[in-house]
Amino acid sequence: MKCKSDFPNSRPERKKIVLAPLDPVHDVGLKLIRRKLVERGHEVTLLPPDLSPEEVVARAKALEPDFLMVSRAISYGTSELLAKFVDLCDASGLRERTKIAAGGLSMRPEMAQELGFDAGFGPDTPPEAAVAYVEGREAQAVECERPMSKVDLTAGFSYEFRDKEIGDLCLRIARQLVNWAQDKTSPGVERARLRLDMEEARAAGDEKAASEIREKYAGLCGGEVERWYRTGEPVAHTRLLSDREIEEISRLKEGGHSGDYPRSQDILARYNVFIQYGTGCPVMDAYHINLSLAFGARGVIHFDPSWGARTEGLLEGAWSHQHDGTVLTLDNLRLIKNALLPGTMWQVRAHRGLNTPETVILAHLAGADLTKINIVYGSLGAGTDPARLAVDGIESMRLAARFGLPYDVVTNEELCGVPAKKAFAGMLIVATAGVLLGGRPILQPLFANSPEAIIAGLTEDNFIDFNAAKMEVLREIIDAPIWPGAPVGFLTQSQDRCQSSTMTALHAALALKIGAQAVTIASSDEAYAGGPITAPARVDTLKTTAAALRFFGSAGISPSRKAKDIAQELRQGILDVLKAVAERGDFVASLYEGLLGDKEDGAYPGRAGRDTVKVK
């Protein structure tokens, strides 16, 4: 990140400047301007606060400056005071040799000019602009750029187990899982292979081959998706994008808005803050992405409709959807990619349903940087049959490794009520399998007020200890990247915009300050279910997250001693769960039998895709 606010190298003509606060106390802005002016070699006199306008004019007249710059922070009576000040300057003859300017928190440039000042500076004006004015230069535009390069969230991690006891168990179970899946396939796995072949045929211009593959692909689809392949009848609540809508995305990219970045958000360039998009409409998504990046988001995550996870097969073409979630197709993804900046990290989530391997392929073909793969949450909390998702998940991780796509492994089953010890055990097993398959998984603990935390009173006093303990225990177990989500602060946000944004920001700041590689944040609409997320709601949480990070700075956040106790208890719990799964000797059976979350916890083995796993 760089700001184009550097001063020119040449020494300016020395000017005499008087600075005066028209307030009872000093405006820090004037002191900042004084420092900058002195650094540039100018002669500066800063008058004390609480002088009357008459006194300021009299003192300035005696000093005979080139410039008299006054500031006003208090808004009450500003225009009357400044009007009187200008009259006094005129009457005293001061303006015959002195230019007068006004600035400060209560100032607007147009107001200063209306009142007769030679120049006016608003509250957002950088001190460099005042210095440029004195030196007779045009103030250089203070343009802040967003990062131009992406970050590899997995760089520098060895994936070695620091906790050998837990590591040995994870390896034993993960090897069993990978071996179990080796001779199995599913419609999801088959379709992924067909999709890759089909797109390769299309890229090679072999439409005949593509058409034949498409026919086979359609035979492996189900429900409304199969109907669309057979008859062309759209899936409910979807319609094809118009040419104008498609053009709008290009226009947005070319429209010149990408340089308008609020300076207040520059701090987010130092962190990896992701937002989730999926309004249903790729054009609306492009707008939401564009403004989120302007307000400092480093990455964006594609959310598809919930029916996409429960229906066999993915559509083709550019579709708009009237409800939450943007339809997952290669065309939609390629359109949305147009809205990204060069340094934007882009995640296409694949994790929980019947199209997981194919989604990894689409993510790769569309140029995504990350994907999301999970077996346990999808099986126990998102309605997919455990055996099916185990086969598809293993294939997905194999594909992600082949394409060099890192992926997070979520623990969203905690939201169903599954305790963290079980969710973490599941996450560690899946991540270990991913590493065995050559991949680069990222651990994704929930940073939330989970049902377990509420019932056990773990967040009764604060929201720091439980979440910090999760990070600590994971770091003690394995050297792997951690990306809390998704989104952080879940179940702490309300429909109150201020409360919701604050909770999100504090959870994000906590995660980033205690060493997370990235965070995913919600909008301030997170707890509002009455309609789609709006653009200002997205900005709300990016603004508060930037403010929270600015507030904590390098001072950090310290958990209480209770966090250590929670971490120890969590480690023991994870160990016990892993022992039980290892003893069972069958990871998939463990999912069905509730070792990683049972009905009492709120976890139910899913039914979508049941009995679709076949031996090759």
Added chain:
Amino acid sequence: MSVRDRILDGCDLETFIVCGGVEEGKRLGLRLMAELGFQDADVVFCEKGGPGVRIRLRGYVYRPSAEYRWDKEEPEDHEV
């Protein structure tokens, strides 16, 4: 093109309405949105405190997959 068409998705209005309770506040809030011409309006948040309610109202101008301004008229140069 009306300014309303320049709104990307929804327009929120946050205020304090002097009233007897949450239900009355919501009713008055929705009436206000109707008076302002928002046909697709909702109460996002409403909380009683002292003499009335702090309320946030939302009027959706474009919901996803709606017929957008950019799909019905020639695009204009952006002024922003």
